[in-house]
Amino acid sequence: MTDRSEDNSPSRRAFLKGSLAAGGALAGATMARAEGPDPLITEKQSWAMGTGDGVDATPYGMPIRFEGDVVRRNVGWLTADTISSINFTPIHALDGTITPQGCAFERHHSGAIELSKDDYRLMINGLVDQPLVFTYADLERFPRVTRTFFLECAANTGMEWAGAQLNGAQFTHGMIHNMEYTGVTLRTLLEEAGLAAAGDFKDKWVYVEGADASSNGRSIPMEKALDDCMIAFKANGEALRKEHGYPVRLIVPGWEGNMWVKWLRRIEVTGQAIESREETSKYTDTLEDGTSRKWTWVMDAKSVVTSPSPQSPIKHGHGPLVITGLAWSGRGAITRVDVSIDGGKNWQEARLSSEGQDKALSRFYLDIDWQGEEMLLQSRAMDSSGYVQPTKAQLREVRGLNSVYHNNCIQTWHVYPTGEAENVEVS
Amino acid sequence: MTDRSEDNSPSRRAFLKGSLAAGGALAGATMARAEGPDPLITEKQSWAMGTGDGVDATPYGMPIRFEGDVVRRNVGWLTADTISSINFTPIHALDGTITPQGCAFERHHSGAIELSKDDYRLMINGLVDQPLVFTYADLERFPRVTRTFFLECAANTGMEWAGAQLNGAQFTHGMIHNMEYTGVTLRTLLEEAGLAAAGDFKDKWVYVEGADASSNGRSIPMEKALDDCMIAFKANGEALRKEHGYPVRLIVPGWEGNMWVKWLRRIEVTGQAIESREETSKYTDTLEDGTSRKWTWVMDAKSVVTSPSPQSPIKHGHGPLVITGLAWSGRGAITRVDVSIDGGKNWQEARLSSEGQDKALSRFYLDIDWQGEEMLLQSRAMDSSGYVQPTKAQLREVRGLNSVYHNNCIQTWHVYPTGEAENVEVS
Numbered sequence: 053m054t055d056r057s058e059d060n061s062p063s064r065r066a067f068l069k070g071s072l073a074a075g076g077a078l079a080g081a082t083m084a085r086a087e088g089p090d091p092l093i094t095e096k097q098s099w100a101m102g103t104g105d106g107v108d109a110t111p112y113g114m115p116i117r118f119e120g121d122v123v124r125r126n127v128g129w130l131t132a133d134t135i136s137s138i139n140f141t142p143i144h145a146l147d148g149t150i151t152p153q154g155c156a157f158e159r160h161h162s163g164a165i166e167l168s169k170d171d172y173r174l175m176i177n178g179l180v181d182q183p184l185v186f187t188y189a190d191l192e193r194f195p196r197v198t199r200t201f202f203l204e205c206a207a208n209t210g211m212e213w214a215g216a217q218l219n220g221a222q223f224t225h226g227m228i229h230n231m232e233y234t235g236v237t238l239r240t241l242l243e244e245a246g247l248a249a250a251g252d253f254k255d256k257w258v259y260v261e262g263a264d265a266s267s268n269g270r271s272i273p274m275e276k277a278l279d280d281c282m283i284a285f286k287a288n289g290e291a292l293r294k295e296h297g298y299p300v301r302l303i304v305p306g307w308e309g310n311m312w313v314k315w316l317r318r319i320e321v322t323g324q325a326i327e328s329r330e331e332t333s334k335y336t337d338t339l340e341d342g343t344s345r346k347w348t349w350v351m352d353a354k355s356v357v358t359s360p361s362p363q364s365p366i367k368h369g370h371g372p373l374v375i376t377g378l379a380w381s382g383r384g385a386i387t388r389v390d391v392s393i394d395g396g397k398n399w400q401e402a403r404l405s406s407e408g409q410d411k412a413l414s415r416f417y418l419d420i421d422w423q424g425e426e427m428l429l430q431s432r433a434m435d436s437s438g439y440v441q442p443t444k445a446q447l448r449e450v451r452g453l454n455s456v457y458h459n460n461c462i463q464t465w466h467v468y469p470t471g472e473a474e475n476v477e478v479s
Numbered sequence: 480m481t482d483r484s485e486d487n488s489p490s491r492r493a494f495l496k497g498s499l500a501a502g503g504a505l506a507g508a509t510m511a512r513a514e515g516p517d518p519l520i521t522e523k524q525s526w527a528m529g530t531g532d533g534v535d536a537t538p539y540g541m542p543i544r545f546e547g548d549v550v551r552r553n554v555g556w557l558t559a560d561t562i563s564s565i566n567f568t569p570i571h572a573l574d575g576t577i578t579p580q581g582c583a584f585e586r587h588h589s590g591a592i593e594l595s596k597d598d599y600r601l602m603i604n605g606l607v608d609q610p611l612v613f614t615y616a617d618l619e620r621f622p623r624v625t626r627t628f629f630l631e632c633a634a635n636t637g638m639e640w641a642g643a644q645l646n647g648a649q650f651t652h653g654m655i656h657n658m659e660y661t662g663v664t665l666r667t668l669l670e671e672a673g674l675a676a677a678g679d680f681k682d683k684w685v686y687v688e689g690a691d692a693s694s695n696g697r698s699i700p701m702e703k704a705l706d707d708c709m710i711a712f713k714a715n716g717e718a719l720r721k722e723h724g725y726p727v728r729l730i731v732p733g734w735e736g737n738m739w740v741k742w743l744r745r746i747e748v749t750g751q752a753i754e755s756r757e758e759t760s761k762y763t764d765t766l767e768d769g770t771s772r773k774w775t776w777v778m779d780a781k782s783v784v785t786s787p788s789p790q791s792p793i794k795h796g797h798g799p800l801v802i803t804g805l806a807w808s809g810r811g812a813i814t815r816v817d818v819s820i821d822g823g824k825n826w827q828e829a830r831l832s833s834e835g836q837d838k839a840l841s842r843f844y845l846d847i848d849w850q851g852e853e854m855l856l857q858s859r860a861m862d863s864s865g866y867v868q869p870t871k872a873q874l875r876e877v878r879g880l881n882s883v884y885h886n887n888c889i890q891t892w893h894v895y896p897t898g899e900a901e902n903v904e905v906s
Contacts, residue, residue: 102590123538163529
């Protein structure tokens with residue numbers, strides 16, 4: 053068998069030079085390339101021979117060096133001290149629906165701690181028949197489930213209440229990730245401890261806290277605890293990363309990320325909400341009149357165009373353009389996403405990459421023919437509850453301008469004829 | 480609000496000491512812990528305060544150091560030289576269905592090459608109306624799809640034809656991974672080039688080759704090319720890793736991994752199969768009489784128990800035990816997995832973590848009460864075509880003992896009363 057990669061015979065070279073189209077027939081596209089043979093095709097390349105030791109030397113691999121800009125980033129002024137920084141997912145550079153752990157949004161309140169499986173304990177106490185303490189090995193013995201959910205920080209898009217602030221999808225919408233979790237349902241562990249002592253469940257709560265110094269305690273109504281919460285030890289197939297709560301975190305599907313307690317150490321069944329710092333002075337929504345909305349746990353339907361966007365401008369010429377983005381809802385599955393290129397005057401239905409899954413990210417695509425016109429690019433999500441993502445004006449009308457959390461309004465990117473994009477507001 | 484993590488008041492300490500059960504009520508479990516207060520619960524721990532700089536310092540993160548053994552491994556004697564080593568997925572230590580790119584099985588034939596997007600070209604030539612060359616940016620302009628598929632090397636489990644050889648699921652079954660891919664369908668690109676020149680498609684082929692020195696050319700029937708093949712540039716949301724074919728690889732769902740050409744550089748529409756080295760002297764199955772099976776592309780239904788297994792022994796005591804593993808089929812979705820603990824005499828239906836997806840990994844679980852008895856642990860997959868995974872005896876009866884490729888027989892782990900497990904054969 054001839055090694056075809058070495059076939060630089062005259063006839064093939066002539067073919068390459070003479071009849072191979074420089075550029076595709078892609079309708080309307082400008083895919084100009086230099087005339088004559090392309091040395092990247094006709095000449096032997098130095099990079100074509102690998103070093104061979106690459107993978108043996110990297111038993112756990114990292115992204116290729118050319119992708120060095122696809123990383124989490126923080127915004128210094130958003131948090132007062134380094135102990136509680138926020139690192140945003142580079143959603144402008146990703147596609148599909150899964151977020152790799154390595155570049156997944158991360159927020160902690162007193163540092164990402166290193167807690168070994170041997171040192172791990174999980175206590176269930178309070179209004180249970182039998183208080184229990186589980187080691188990590190104990191948790192591995194209960195019936196296991198695997199499910200994919202998004203996590204969104206309540207503060208995602210929070211800076212945008214006051215106007216178009218942060219120039220990039222990573223910063224306006226990057227406090228989100230979507231992973232496949234494996235673990236045990238919270239219901240399984242609560243039933244193991246026995247809930248007869250709690251009497252009528254309907255008015256009971258669980259108070260959950262982490263093993264980090266902040267403890268980050270939150271109260272969760274028993275109905276949610278018994279519905280779909282999980283005690284997870286794997287994400288995307290492997291152990292949780294340190295910054296995502298290794299070895300065990302709580303999963304509270306569709307609810308604000310702060311409730312997904314990392315390094316989970318204790319679950320107390322209580323007769324009422326604890327009203328901890330993290331659910332009173334923080335993670336409440338201040339309204340126009342200075343009062344605050346209480347218990348705003350669910351992340352409402354939301355979407356964003358990830359490309360084109362300020363960090364992902366159109367670099368090619370006119371013609372076919374893929375508009376893509378993410379949509380999600382804490383109330384169920386995404387059923388439809390519409391895209392507007394004129395600031396919301398007209399809408400076109402986008403394709404979902406697959407049927408929407410309950411409380412998980414959906415990827416949408418819209419293929420357009422772009423001839424360099426300015427665009428006011430928007431997306432609008434709808435979910436299985438019938439809810440439609442609101443405009444910023446609609447949201448402000450109800451919520452005022454004093455909020456930080458739960459901004460799920462329609463985002464606008466102004467795309468210029470150059471292909472550059474900017475974060476703007478439209479009335 | 481009191482910082483509850485600092486609440487070491489006498490009453491709480493008394494509670495911990497006096498009434499908290501040491502060990503769960505988990506039916507039949509032995510979860511003994513030391514009498515008296517557990518200092519991991521009652522005492523302040525040095526690890527509870529994070530350093531705070533952890534995530535800012537790791538914009539792209541790696542697994543925590545405690546998981547340092549969850550890595551790809553090779554088996555030196557399987558390949559003659561380091562340029563073509565095989566690195567197996569640590570499936571014994573993973574759960575769920577997604578395989579992180581960083582520890583996903585990798586096989587190359589002349590090194591994993593570093594090919595930048597700028598240097599990337601993809602040619603379509605042969606029996607097409609308009610030969611085309613695409614840059615990476617061109618590919619991003621076509622309608623995009625996102626789909627999850629398993630990749631299995633034809634040689635996975637190949638050493639086991641001769642007997643129980645490799646003592647661990649990573650080595651017997653680790654030439655597999657499962658990722659969510661984003662890219663363009665091969666059909667889209669072929670239609671862009673135009674297939675009128677090819678006449679009747681049904682007897683045509685595509686010959687695909689990579690930009691690495693080996694080129695690794697393979698022939699694929701046009702029917703498959705137009706069915707579900709993809710030109711992928713993302714895996715699990717982010718760019719393909721170098722060793723997985725950055726920037727572009729071919730996806731041939733359900734078919735042997737060698738056909739999933741990495742660093743894809745050329746697609747030629749031909750009137751017949753090329754019968755390249757990689758589909759004649761390699762990747763064919765030698766039968767008992769010395770003749771070879773030709774065109775054995777599809778990976779038949781298969782499964783393996785990943786835990787317990789030789790690398791993942793039972794470390795806890797008697798009582799509840801989660802048996803878990805993976806199942807897949809190149810002919811469709813997994814519909815059912817049965818597990819036997821007595822070497823195939825009796826079978827119990829396992830739970831699938833979610834409905835089987837077409838040509839993607841399924842995760843199964845079976846919860847048993849293990850009282851230290853020896854087990855001959857097996858799993859048996861069934862797929863949507865009605866196919867049932869065969870025993871090793873059944874497979875040998877048809878295929879003899881001269882094969883390397885396409886061993887999809889039922890695997891047996893002998894689990895001893897100590898919880899240790901070993902690769903064995905049962906008749």
